[in-house]
Amino acid sequence: MIDFCVCRDEYTGDLMELIRLFESRTNESLSLDVNYFTEGGVFKVEISSDKFDGFKKHYAFPISYDGALERKRVEKRYLKVAIYRTLGFLTGVDLPYGCLTGIRPTKLFCEIEASPAKYGGRSAREVFGEDYGVSPAKVELIERTVRVQAPYRNIKGEYDVFVFIPFCPTRCAYCSFVSLPLNKQQKLVAPYVECLERELAQLGKTIRAKDLPIRSVYVGGGTPTSIGVDNLARVLDLLDFGAQEFTVEAGRPDTIDKAMVDMLLSKGVTRVSVNPQSFCDRTLQILGRQHRVSDIYGAYALVKGKMDVNMDLIAMLPGESFEDFKRSVDTAVMLSPENITVHTLYLKKGSALKLENYGGGDFDTASRMVDYAYKKLTDSGYQPYYMYRQKYTSGNLENVGYAKQGKACLYNIDIMEEDTSILAAGANAISKKWESDRNLITRCANYKEPLEYVKHIDMMLARQAEFWKN
Numbered sequence: 001m002i003d004f005c006v007c008r009d010e011y012t013g014d015l016m017e018l019i020r021l022f023e024s025r026t027n028e029s030l031s032l033d034v035n036y037f038t039e040g041g042v043f044k045v046e047i048s049s050d051k052f053d054g055f056k057k058h059y060a061f062p063i064s065y066d067g068a069l070e071r072k073r074v075e076k077r078y079l080k081v082a083i084y085r086t087l088g089f090l091t092g093v094d095l096p097y098g099c100l101t102g103i104r105p106t107k108l109f110c111e112i113e114a115s116p117a118k119y120g121g122r123s124a125r126e127v128f129g130e131d132y133g134v135s136p137a138k139v140e141l142i143e144r145t146v147r148v149q150a151p152y153r154n155i156k157g158e159y160d161v162f163v164f165i166p167f168c169p170t171r172c173a174y175c176s177f178v179s180l181p182l183n184k185q186q187k188l189v190a191p192y193v194e195c196l197e198r199e200l201a202q203l204g205k206t207i208r209a210k211d212l213p214i215r216s217v218y219v220g221g222g223t224p225t226s227i228g229v230d231n232l233a234r235v236l237d238l239l240d241f242g243a244q245e246f247t248v249e250a251g252r253p254d255t256i257d258k259a260m261v262d263m264l265l266s267k268g269v270t271r272v273s274v275n276p277q278s279f280c281d282r283t284l285q286i287l288g289r290q291h292r293v294s295d296i297y298g299a300y301a302l303v304k305g306k307m308d309v310n311m312d313l314i315a316m317l318p319g320e321s322f323e324d325f326k327r328s329v330d331t332a333v334m335l336s337p338e339n340i341t342v343h344t345l346y347l348k349k350g351s352a353l354k355l356e357n358y359g360g361g362d363f364d365t366a367s368r369m370v371d372y373a374y375k376k377l378t379d380s381g382y383q384p385y386y387m388y389r390q391k392y393t394s395g396n397l398e399n400v401g402y403a404k405q406g407k408a409c410l411y412n413i414d415i416m417e418e419d420t421s422i423l424a425a426g427a428n429a430i431s432k433k434w435e436s437d438r439n440l441i442t443r444c445a446n447y448k449e450p451l452e453y454v455k456h457i458d459m460m461l462a463r464q465a466e467f468w469k470n
């Protein structure tokens with residue numbers, strides 16, 4: 001338990017995230033008092049603790065920012081560095097990502113590479129290790145990801161289209177996304193698809209009127225294939241924008257049959273997800289996924305060779321040992337899809353596991369699992385091409401997408417690196433306008449809950465039209 005007190009409130013939420021990470025790794029009980037101020041062109045941080053009599057640490061950082069927004073970002077980072085070093089000393093704990101609690105380490109890595117002068121001419125690799133305390137293994141992962149994704153980055157200012165379909169056969173125990181189980185919410189499918197058709201018709205008009213070049217279309221969820229061939233076909237018919245990549249998440253293997261695959265191919269879909277999560281029947285049952293491992297093989301046989309395939313796996317699922325996870329990774333590699341994405345379990349509000357107070361497991365096992373996945377995949381011809389971190393993740397670890405040579409998913413890179421404008425439709429969808437010259441993203445969000453989306457569709461159509469007017 002760390003009793004944390006800071007002189008001002010402006011960064012408390014972010015700093016608490018770091019404190020929580022230490023709390024998850026130590027049984028120490030101590031207090032930490034943080035005071036910060038600017039003096040003589042220097043940002044100063046003083047930290048005291050009751051762990052030792054008269055314990056006080058002083059830190060001084062150069063002021064290297066322009067504008068209020070940049071100031072907040074940099075001050076917050078300095079505070080995290082100071083707190084990380086102090087707590088590291090007091091507890092003896094090293095965190096794999098050091099003081100980085102943000103979810104996009106690759107983005108920060110690229111920012112440092114773009115302006116080395118701000119960091120005393122040091123490389124991003126050095127700054128990550130020396131200042132932020134990121135472990136050598138994670139620096140290697142981040143740097144490798146940045147290098148692999150470089151040739152896929154959106155340098156021509158093209159656009160993406162995202163469509164959200166919030167239905168699933170059942171709700172998985174770990175899931176905190178907007179997703180309605182079809183056994184209870186079937187009646188909402190028809191009105192939802194109608195509203196989506198209206199929104200996509202308007203979005204198509206915008207794209208054609210402005211002649212926007214679309215590089216990727218991504219239909220995600222939820223499980224888009226769970227709404228059936230006819231409903232999904234109506235949606236896909238409105239997404240013919242000549243994109244070089246067209247993904248549909250067919251995440252649940254029990255929603256894929258030959259008719260579905262034929263329809264996806266006829267609409268020009270180039271990439272699907274068939275997500276095992278685990279190749280262990282016992283785990284699938286605990287998760288409430290209502291399908292068996294044999295269904296994964298069946299679904300995969302239907303799509304393999306016809307479209308690029310991604311498989312999602314999760315480390316630290318309830319009841320799983322290192323050996324169970326290893327078998328899942330080995331099986332996915334043996335099946336040889338174009339992409340394999342390895343997540344580490346995170347437990348957020350809204351998931352059944354969180355409600356049941358599932359603890360998420362220990363750091364060492366989580367670490368062994370993700371390290372094994374990295375080694376096995378990179379030894380087997382896969383490269384990490386995008387990564388992100390979530391709050392409340394077992395062991396404070398990461399989610400990494402791996403791809404075979406030439407097979408990275410553009411949309412996944414665009415969404416993580418935040419350098420692409422996205423026209424988004426459906427409940428929970430957030431359209432984004434990216435202005436590279438001002439390094440600015442503006443957003444227009446639809447209602448999150450599907451029922452609200454259906455109720456307020458006219459208002460959202462008007463808002464989207466206004467958002468994309470210029």
Ligand SMILES: C[S@@+](CC[C@H](N)C(=O)[O-])C[C@H]1O[C@@H](n2cnc3c(N)ncnc32)[C@H](O)[C@@H]1O
Pocket residue numbers: 174175176177221222223249250251252275277312313314343344345346347348351
């Ligand atoms: C946005 S979800 C939707 C994909 C699809 N509906 C499915 O589940 O098959 C994408 C992936 O995130 C991962 N994921 C979802 N919730 C998670 C959690 N609590 N912890 C770790 N990974 C999670 C799963 O691997 C999932 O396939």
Ligand code: SF4
Pocket residue numbers: 167168170171172175176177179221222223251252
């Ligand atoms: S299939 Fe995916 S979106 Fe649906 S409940 Fe499971 S994890 Fe959530």
